[in-house]
Amino acid sequence: MIPIFGDDPSKRRREINLGGTHSATSYSDILEEAKARRTQRQDQKRRNDSATRIQAWWRGVSSKRAIRQQIRQRFEEDITGLNGLRSLVLLGQDETALGMWSEAMMQDDLDGLLLHEARPTGESWRVLLRKASVVLLHSVSKDPQSQHALAHLSVLKMLVSSSPNRVEYTQYLLRHGLYEHIREAFLRIPVESKTAPSLPDLVELATWPLQNASTGKQALAELLVYIISIPLLPNRITINLLTTLSARLPVIDLIVIGPQIPTLLDDYPLLSQLEPKIHLLANLVLFTSPRYRMMKFEPFVAYLDICTRLMSAMPPHALEPPEDERDKPQHWADGEDEDEDAPQVTVVQSFEAKPVLPKLDSRTLTRLQTLPHVQHISTLLQATQSHPSKYPLIKFCLALTTVWPTRRDRVLSTVIAWNGGGLVREIYRNHVRSSALGRDDSLLTIMDPENEYSWPPLVFLADLYTQALLTMGDDEFFSTGAMPGVPRNPLTLDELASFSRKLLNIAFTLYWREDPTNLQEGGVPGLGGMKWEQVREKFAKCLQAIHARDSRRPFTPPDHWLMTPQVDMVSFIEAAVYVLPLQRINHLTGACHRFEERQLAQPEGSRPLSKRQISYLSPRLGVLNNIPFAIPFETRVSIFRSFIANDAMNNDRPNFNMFRHARTRVTVRRGSIAQDGFDKLSEVNLKEPIYITFIDQFGNEEAGIDGGGVFKEFLTSLCKEVFDTDRGLWLANKNNELYPNPHSYAVEAHSLNWYRFIGRILGKALYEGILVDVAFAGFFLAKWLGKQSYLDDLASLDPELYTGLLYLKHYTGNPEDLSLNFTISLEEFGVAKTYDLIPNGSNIAVTRENRLQYIYLVSHFRLTKQIKRQSEAFFEGLSELIDPKWIRMFNQQELQILLGGVNSPIDLDDLRKHTQYGGVYDDKHPTVEMFWNVANSFDHDTRRKLLRFATSCSRPPLL
CATH class of the missing domain: 3.30.2160.10 (Hect, E3 ligase catalytic domain)
Structure with a gap:
């Protein structure tokens, strides 16, 4: 071997120094010289090793070419024989040889294949033919539009459809990725090339394995996974091929495939991605929906189960991903004003990374529109009408509303309207009423996996009934069906009482748990990826809607809504008063966040709460903010007053007495109380005590010291003026209940400033515990609580x-x-x-x-919309004194009581018991005795006037 780098070593001579030691050369120079020579030797060795490897590689390439040439020669000498087939397998992806062999096999047709299999070498022929079929399949998948692709496909079709050993060949191809390669071939053909010559053969090759009993089950599973999930599959083939594919899809075998869907989602990497699942769902519905009426119930149930499991494995909005977060369409039943229509239940921010939604083709989006369409849902309802169990349909609709929330209203409204609400009634009576969920003896086990079957009907019914109440008037709600022209409530009042108690028990248990993290991360059995907190919010929303009807016109037993046996009220008040005023940001009020990551905000210098303290305190806040009616009204009023007392202390009012150490003095003219109040109090801190001095008609200050009565008189007179409907800011309904005037002049800047001022004044009354003799319309009070009106x-x-x-x-x-x-x-x-x-x-x-x-x-x-700006200005003023969280513990009726007292007859005995006397007078004084004797003779209206004279309000004070 002659080196190709450097000089011949035999010609190199070692340099020898005969002159002795050079005094001019240092020790470091010697080391550097030795290091340089060592590096030179290493480089030379590396070059020689590389040259050896290159030469070995080249000899291998040369040998391989020579051997392949020999194999190619042997192949050409016996193309259709055993030696030719063996040579073809050894050649592998030699497109020229594959094309020659496929063309030759097509000329021999099935006769040549049978001839070889009948010979003594038939076993070797079949083994080699199996391997050759995989090579052909690879060739087609790489270039389905090549000049030899049709010949390859013809041979493959012959092997799986006409050969006596077609089962053997089909099974081998299935083991070696038949449908994966067919999918790849489809994807390599442009969508617009519907007339590509290889498409009919690809469809034939994909459907033939379905015809065999031994391969049909696996073939159907892989057909669904790899072929039906092809993007825009219906747009890639002609109508005739689409009909062929649809007709050969064995719908009856969906019974077998249905239970395997969870395994398919786990075992096939393709379905671990979101987009293939979406295309599989869209195409499956396209192929199956025209056959609903012809399908037997068992395969129909399996089909619904497949669709349900696919949707349950998708994130929300996956079926209609918005191009931008701001472009997300809202529910028509959720309104369009986020601030005023925000539901009372707390919206929990997830700490999980948001999934990246694929951008779908418009044709796929159009095809997906079939799923929530009214006609499609109605067809599903019709198909299941004769069967006693609606469980598969329940799970399907629930999954659809979860993965496609923007179509939730359409789906729910269609189900509600079906058969006059009969399905709502049927779900309750057949699936919910007998369920153990929500019973008093089952609250400790509600999270057990054994309840998997019971959750979907209960959650779906809660959604349905919440939606139904949006457009259900009170006449229909309380109707029994006896009145002509008034349809009955889908659920009787007794059923509603039982249903709401189930929901209340479960919601309370979920809010009362001491592990909010588990609620956020744990999934509900039977509901796919739905979290416990989502179920809790659904139940809370439904409970709020039912409780609102019961508050307006009671139909439930006494104490139906209270959970007093499970709650120690003393500790509950202490916990709520301790935590809620410490919170500084609204999203912490839900008490269901990861508190170990976000501590409750506390005053500077205070010790942070421990996890144990948080786990104890947070459930009380969850109940208080979401299902407050589970706590007695008196308890919540006590909590409300404690919130104000704490806030007053934080504002340097340690004695919480508005008439001591007055900081703000205001003079008000008797004839211009509203205008002077507006001019002088609009920018004043109303949390501080206000000292009022009246100016009489002659311009003189009225005598006396404001010890409380003067301010209450001012507040009473002010409310009488500003709420006068003749001023144009307020209108009254038939019950003389006030609401903001919706006319255009009410939204002018000056009018909005008045609404803001009135909000501040009412906030002051609530802050000081002064009752005002004003009644507001229920729909306006609902906006104080952040609730929607229906x-x-x-x-x-x-x-x-x-x-x-x-x-x-x-x-x-x-x-x-x-x-x-x-x-x-x-x-x-x-x-x-x-x-x-x-x-x-x-x-x-x-x-x-x-x-x-x-x-x-x-x-x-x-x-809502007509009074949006007026309400916003009013709430802006109100919230300067009253934290919105404080009053959201109450409903509309309770809030009215908080404002103006109880609208009930005057109890003179109670009034006398709580009357305080000054000077020489006491309860036994003759004059006092005569006073009460006269008062007892008053009628109801006169007693109200007496109470108004004494307290500035004609209704009994709170508590």
Whole structure:
């Protein structure tokens, strides 16, 4: 071997120094010289080693070429024989040789194949033929549009469909990725090339294994995983091929595949990705939905189960990913104003990374629209109507509303309207009523996996009934079906009482748990990826809606809503008062975050809460903020007053007496109480005591010291003026309950400043515990609590519109005959003006399918949108003194009591018991005795006037 780098070593001579030691050369120079020579020798050795390897590689390449040439020669000498086949397998991906062999085999057709299998060497022929089929399959998957692809596919079809040993060949191909390669071939053909010559053969090759009993099960599973999940599959093939593929899909075998879906999702890496799952769902629905009416119940159930499991494995919004977070469409039943329509239940921020949603083709999005479409849901309902169990349909609809929340309202409304609400009733009676979930003796085991079957019906019914209440008037809610023209409530009042108690028991247990992290991370058995906190919020929302009806017109037994046996009220008050005022940011009030990561905000210098303290305190906050009605009203009032007392102490009012150490003195003219109050108190800190001095009509200060009565008189007179409907800021309904004027002049800057001032004044009254003789409309009070107003609230505002909407809801004819569209016309100062309820609403007709949305939007416009800016200004002033969290412990009726006392008869005995006397007087004094004798003779109205004289309010004080 002659080196190719450097000189010949034999010609190199060692340099010898005969002159002795050079005094000029240092020790370091010698070391550097030795190091340089060592490096030179290493480099030379590395070059020689590299040269050896290159030469060995080249000899191998040369030998391989020579051997392949020999094999190629032997192949060409016997293309269709055993030696030729053996040579073909050894050659591997030699496209020229593969093309020659496929063409030759096509000419011999099946006869040549049978001839070889019948010879003594038939076993060797079959072994080699199996290996050759995999090579052909690889070639097709890499280039399905090559000049030899059709020949390869023809041979493969012959092997799996016509050969006597077709089962053997099919099984071998399945083991070596038949459907993976077919998928790859499909994806390499452009979507627009529907007429590609190889497509019909690919479809044939994909469907033939389904015909054999021994391979059909595996073939169907892999067909679903690899072929039906191909993006835009229906757009890649012609109508004829689409029909062929659909007709050969063995729907009956879905019974076998259905239970395997969890395994398929785990075992096939392809389905671990989100996008293939979406395409599988879209294509499966396309192929199967036209056959709903012909399918037997068992395969239909299996089909629903497959779709349900696929959707349960997807994140929300996966079926309609928005292009931008801000473009996410909202539910029509959730309103459009996030700040005013925010539900009372706490929205929990997840600490998990948000999944990246794929950007789907518009054709796929259009195909997916079939899933939540009213006609599709109705067809599913019709298909399951005759079967006693609706469990598969329940799980399907629940999964659909979870993965596609923007279509939740459409799906739920269709299910509610089906058969006059009969399905709601059927779900309760067949699946929920007999369930152990929610019973008093099962609360400790609600998280057990053995309850997997019971959760989907209960959660879906909670969603359904919450949705139903959006457009259910009180006449329908309390109807038994006896009144003509008024449909009955899907659930009787007794059933509602039982159902709400189940929900309350479960919601309370979930809020009361001492492990909020487990609730956030743990999944609910039977509900796919749904978390416990999501179920808890659904139940809380449904409970709030039912409790609102019960508060307005009671139908549940006494103490139905209370969980007093499970709660020590003394410790509950202490915990709530200790924690809630310490919170500084709203998203901590849910008491269901990862508290180990986000400590409750506390005053500077205080010791941080331990995990044990947090786990003890947080459940009380969860109950208080989400299902407060589980705690007695008196307890919540005590907590409310304690919040204010703590806040007053933090504002340097240690004695919490508004009439000691007054810091702000205000003079008010008797004839201009409202205007002077507005001018002088708009910028004053009303949390501090206010000292009022009245100026009489002659301009003189009235005598006396403000010891409390003067300020209460001022507040009473102020409220009488600012809430006078003749001033134009407020209107009254038929029950003389006030709400902001919706007219355009009420949203002018000056008017909004007045609303802000009035909010501050009412906040002052609440802060000081002064009752005001003002009654507000229920739908306006609901906005104080961050709640939405629905159709049932419209009756108190516009009875005629309410009646008309109920007529539309129960109209048995075609709603399009009424010529309604998504607009509303209102008259202001004699001029009619039309507003679109949705974009382009004037061109969208009200139909049977969207009339519930129309009813909701009309109610939402009248109850919310018209008074949006007025309400915002009012709440801005109110929140300067009263933290919104403090009053969200109450419902509308309770809040009215908090403002103005109990609207009940005057109990003179109780009034006398709590009256304090000054000077020489006491309860036994003759004059006092005469006073009470006279008072006992008063009628109800006169007693109210007496109470108003003494306390500034005609209703009994709170507690």
